[in-house]
Every structure is written in C-alpha cells, then in structure tokens.
Amino acid sequence: MRKLAPLLLRLALWAILALTLFPIVWMVVTAVKPADMSQTLPPVWVFRPTMSNFVSVLTGKTYASQNFGVLLLHSLIVTVASTLLALLVGVPAAYGLARVRFRGRRAAATWILSTIMFPPAVSVVPIFILSARLSLTDTYPVLIVPYAAFSLPMVIWMLRSSIKQIPFEIEEAAMVDGLSQLAMVRVIVLPLLVPGIVAAALLSAILSWNEFLFALTLTRSKVQTAPVGLNEFTSMYGTQWGQLTAAATVTVAPILVMTLVLRRRLVEGLSFGAVK
Template identity: 35%
Template sequence: MTGKQKKQISQAIQIVLILITIFVMLVPILWIFMAAFKNHIDVFQLKLFFTPTLENFGTVFEAPYHLGMKLWNSTIVAFVTVALAIPIATMAAYSFSRFRLRGKTAMLVVILATQFMPAVVIILPFFVMFRDVGLLDTRIGLVLVNLAIVMPFAIWMIKGFIDGIPIDTEEAAMVDGSSRIMVIRNIVLPMAAPGLLTAGIFCFIIAWNEFLFALILTNKDAVTLPIGLALFKAEEGDLWNLLSAAGIIIMLPMFILALIIRKYFVQGMTMGAVR
C-alpha cells in the first residue's frame, strides 16, 4: 500500500467516525422532534414514517397543562434576571479590569468559587427565608436566587471582554477632559456591546434551563418550563408526544440563542480558564 492510499484510508475512517458521532449526538434530539409531531398512537410504535400533526403543540397550551403560563414565567424570570445581572456585572467588570483594587484577587476568586457551590446548599436557607417572608412560588423569588448562579458568569465573562478593549482611547478622552463616567458611557459601553449581548444571552440560557431552584421554590403560580415537564404524566404513563412538544418549546429558542453566540460559548463556560 502506498503512503497516499494509507492517508486516504485514514481520512475515510475519520469521516466515518465523525459521522457516527453526529448520529449519536443528534438522534435523541431528532427523536424528540419527531415524537412531537406524532399522534398518541404513533409514538408507541417505533415508526419512522407517519402523518405529522401539529395537534400536540395545541394540546400542551390547553387545560390541564397550561404551558403558556409556564412559558410566560420562564421568559419573565430569565429576562429580569439578565436585566439585573448585566448592568451590575458590567460596572464591576469594568472596575476589575481597569483599576487596582484592594483585595481584588480575593474578590475575583470568591466570585469564581461561588459558582461551583452545589445549588442544593444555596437553596435550603432561601427556602426557609422565602417561606417566612412570603416569596415562595413567586417570580421575584426565582429571580433573586437565579442571580446567585448568573452573576459570577456575567462578571467573569464581561471582564474578559473589557480586558480585550485597548485602554488608549479611554486615556486620550480623559486627557481631553472627559470624566470617567462619560468615558464609560461614550467609549467603553459601545465597544463592549457585542460582549454584553453575548454575556446576556449566555445568562439567559442558564436562567431558562435552571431546574433545582424552581423545583424547590415553586409549586403553582411561578412554575417554569423545565418543571412543567413533570406535568405530562397520566395513569397510563408518560405522555411522550406532549412531553416532546413541550421539550421543543424549551430547547428550540435556546438552540437559536446558542448558535448566535457559538464563538464565545466555550469561553463563557470556562470563565477564561481556557482561551
């Protein structure tokens, strides 16, 4: 066998392995997509060909499931979480990036470390407190605890973006008599805008997919989409066609958002540890 043939065979094997990987990665997702368009009976047979129906997407919004309310809750909670987290994180990130602060490293380490604490530890005291002050099963309560998981990501991610903006323009503007606030507003914010949007989308995905907090804190009024999945159980078992339709409603918007920020996805998750 010549070297060229060897190379071709190795290439072919690689392509086959990659194709198998894609297949394994996509099958569970595609299977859910298919089941969502199947009727109740087709789900129970391993059918590849069937008459697609949109019925499931209607049923999940009707009684007794009322997915619309959960969709609304998820949207509001994720939006408000992001709307609070990003401005606060941006201010801190700018300061961490541009100034010497006393105890800066310690603060950054603590912020990073809180991200790794098990959610179940954070939520126990919140449950007790919310029970006492009447915040159980409210969207405000959910927003507050979501900040615990979103803030560290936001601060670290935005700091990374601001670190990448050259400092010269800012200094030149300061020499010309601009105040620091004006510099931040007129120079830093416009330049950091794509980064802020990326961080915002990233945090939105995290808040949207959050499960444990909502499971413990909500039971009726403030239930979010992931918790809503547990609704689709009947006496005869799980209602897979409805579960799948709800699953699509949960994951499709996140797929779109993730693809928009795909370049920064890895950077965001590792908080700058890998660049």
C-alpha cells in the same frame, strides 16, 4: 490506505454526531408524530407530520391546572429579569475588576469565582425557609435573585476579559479631552462592549431558562417555570409521548438556537475564558 484513513475518520465523526444528536432528533420527531403512532413498536419513521401536539400543549389544559404556554411565560419573565439584574450589577463589577487598581481586587475576583462551587442543593434549604418566613415563596424575586447570582461569576469573568481587550489608551485619550470617567464609560466603553454584553446575556439566559431545583422548590402555580412543568407532566398523567416531547421541544428550541448562535462564546464563557 492513506486515502482511506481520512474517510474512515470522517465517517466515524458523523456516526458519533448522529448518536449524539439522536435524543434531540427523537424528541422533535416524536413531537410532530400523530398521537396514535408515537408509542408503537417497531418505531414508525415515515408519517405525515402534525402540529396537533403543539396546539394542545400550548392552548389546551392538557395537564395540571394551566396550559404550558403560561409556564413558558413565567420562564421568560424570570429569565429576562434575572439576566437584566446580572448585567446591571455585573457590568460595573467587571469594569471595576478590569480597570481600577484597588487593594483586594484579586481576592474579590477569586471570591466571586469561588461562589460557583456552592451547591444549589445546599443553599436552597435556607433560602426555602427564609422565603417562607418572608412570604416570598411562589413570587418572581425568589427565582430572579438566585438565578442572577448563579450566572454572575460567568458574566463578570466574560465582561472583565472583554473590557481588558479594549485598549486603555482610548479611555485615557477621552479623559484627556475632558470627558468625565462616567461619560467616557458611557460614550466609549459601553458601545465597544456590546458584543461581550450580548454573549454574557445569552449565556445567563440559558442558565436561568434551564434551571430546575430552585424552581421546583420555591414555586407553586403562580410562578412555576417550564422545566418544573415538564417534570410534572409525566408524574401526573402517565406518559403521553406526543405532548411531552412537544412541550420539551418548545422549551428547548429557543435555547438550541441561541446555542448555535453563540457557539464559541458559549464555550469561552462556560470555561471562564480559558478557551478563547
């Protein structure tokens, strides 16, 4: 019995894992399945994999008015720009919160964190009206700024704790040696902060890439992103599993790779540093 228990535990864990990963595996398997087999029951498990679904999704005008590759490009532009914006304003803010002892700092930090509670479904209503009045609907900025705001609390929290882990004595010594504070930040702090910045950037990118509500509401064809296109995919042409899952796989694959790379930093970031 004593040897059996750990074995059973491992079996149970692997079974739970299989169940957990099943939807993802189903998506990938269906994406490489020949179209005529994808919806047959009983499900076909053995077949010759094909790339034709990916080819038709990425190059053909399989749905709506444009191919899925264009939507991925929109997603990429929005994701990169919002991540850069979040870092551009987030790094100084994190440094200020970590190293400058000014009055109101704690209140500011708490307020920054509290903005994560604002439901996007509520803020999207006024943003929609404002963007229409300013003729910003279906432009990149109308997604870039909100996405940066969505990931900023997390970016600032992650970077603030990274900065605090840099011994302050290093900074002091550099300033004693006559470096200005700005130069010191550039020469000493930023290089040490690179791993933290990379992790924060990847997290911010994941959030932006996956966002749905704002993209659904504020974009039409010019800036439409991949998640919105995926949803339209089924409502417009019924359900063709091969193409749907191929498009879904292309959308999810880069994020899954980043998730695997980040792993612990992902949980650390999403839990605002509660888990180190």
